[in-house]
Amino acid sequence: EPEVTQTPSHQVTQMGQEVILRCVPISNHLYFYWYRQILGQKVEFLVSFYNNEISEKSEIFDDQFSVERPDGSNFTLKIRSTKLEDSAMYFCASSESPWTSGGANEQFFGPGTRLTVL
Amino acid sequence: RKEVEQDPGPFNVPEGATVAFNCTYSNSASQSFFWYRQDCRKEPKLLMSVYSSGNEDGRFTAQLNRASQYISLLIRDSKLSDSATYLCVGDNQGGKLIFGQGTELSVKP
Numbered sequence: 001e002p003e004v005t006q007t008p009s010h011q012v013t014q015m016g017q018e019v020i021l022r023c024v025p026i027s028n029h030l031y032f033y034w035y036r037q038i039l040g041q042k043v044e045f046l047v048s049f050y051n052n053e054i055s056e057k058s059e060i061f062d063d064q065f066s067v068e069r070p071d072g073s074n075f076t077l078k079i080r081s082t083k084l085e086d087s088a089m090y091f092c093a094s095s096e097s098p099w100t101s102g103g104a105n106e107q108f109f110g111p112g113t114r115l116t117v118l
Numbered sequence: 119r120k121e122v123e124q125d126p127g128p129f130n131v132p133e134g135a136t137v138a139f140n141c142t143y144s145n146s147a148s149q150s151f152f153w154y155r156q157d158c159r160k161e162p163k164l165l166m167s168v169y170s171s172g173n174e175d176g177r178f179t180a181q182l183n184r185a186s187q188y189i190s191l192l193i194r195d196s197k198l199s200d201s202a203t204y205l206c207v208g209d210n211q212g213g214k215l216i217f218g219q220g221t222e223l224s225v226k227p
Contacts, residue, residue, distance in 0.1 A: 031213055043162060043205065043217040056214055091161055095213065105150070107215060109161035 002026045004110035006092050012116045013082055021077045021113045023092030032075045033093040033107060034067065036060070043091070049075065082117045089114050122218035124206050130224045135196050139221045141189040141206030150209040151182055153191050155202045156220065162205055165191075196225045 005024045013019050025032050034046040048055040049067055066078045075094075079086055093107040124141045131137050143151070154162040166173065168180040168189055179192040189206055206218040 033213065033215075035215070035217075042219045043156075043215075045214045045216065048213045056212055058214075089159070093215075105209065105213065106164050106167075107213070109163070111161050 002028075004092055004094055004108050006090075006110035006113050008113060009111065010114045010116070012118065015084055015117055016081050019079050019082055019115065021079075021090050021092075021115070023075045023077070023110055024073050025075055025092065025094030026108055027073070029094035029096055029108075031055075031095045031097065032067075032069070033095075034077045035091045035093065035109075036088040037091065037112075038085075038088045046077070046090075079115075082115075084117050087115055087117045121216050122206055122208050124218040124221050126219050126221060128222040128224055130226060131196055132226055133196060133198060135225075136192065136194045137196055137223060138193075139191045139204055139206070139223075141191075141218055143187050143189065143206075143208055149211045151189050152207045152209065152215075153178075153180055153189075154205040154207050154217075156205055157202050162207075162217075165204070193223075196223075198225050198227065201225045 004026055007022045011019055032049045035043050036046055037043045045058050047057040047061045047067055064080045068076050089112045091112045092110040095105055095107045097105050122143050129137055151168040153165040155165045156162045166175050166180050168182045170182050172181045177194045181190045201224050203220040203222045205220045208216040
């Protein structure tokens with residue numbers, strides 16, 4: 001069964017450093033997403049991406065964050081200057097469509113990257 | 119008011135019990151709704167979509183009441199493997215999923 005993969009599984013970094021989290025969405029999916037979950041809190045939407053553009057972003061997704069699809073398979077989240085409060089699990093997800101259409105909008109999540117900022 | 123609100127639990131039930139989870143949502147939240155399941159420190163996985171007509175998948179039944187802005191999930195004959203956190207989720211029709219805090223379920227032998 002196709003699945004979303006993410007690397008690394010755990011990233012430890014110093015405050016102020018840049019990190020890049022990588023994701024390989026399911027191959028026939030066209031819509032990509034990043035979410036984060038701070039320990040003990042709910043899953044929060046960061047950004048959605050389609051056709052090489054951001055479709056929607058949340059208030060959390062400020063100028064320190066950026067996303068890119070550098071090639072036909074990878075989807076990356078970059079945090080330019082990490083803060084302590086960026087420590088969280090970051091989930092990548094993908095779907096065929098964002099629209100409800102026979103389940104095509106089901107978002108499949110990757111296993112996550114645990115980011116620890118020291 | 120939070121966009122999607124759930125009782126965090128935990129719900130501790132014996133095997134074989136029937137357990138029900140509730141969720142409420144605000145006007146701005148969503149048009150489509152789902153129940154996701156999340157095991158400890160793992161990714162959310164779709165359990166089922168929720169329709170106004172109600173839908174059933176084996177031991178799981180989900181219901182949406184748009185007038186009351188209320189969503190429910192019923193689990194019958196609970197198994198040890200049902201132990202997880204159940205996430206009530208709305209979709210803004212643009213792909214943005216809005217998650218509730220989650221309700222923790224622990225099924226004991």
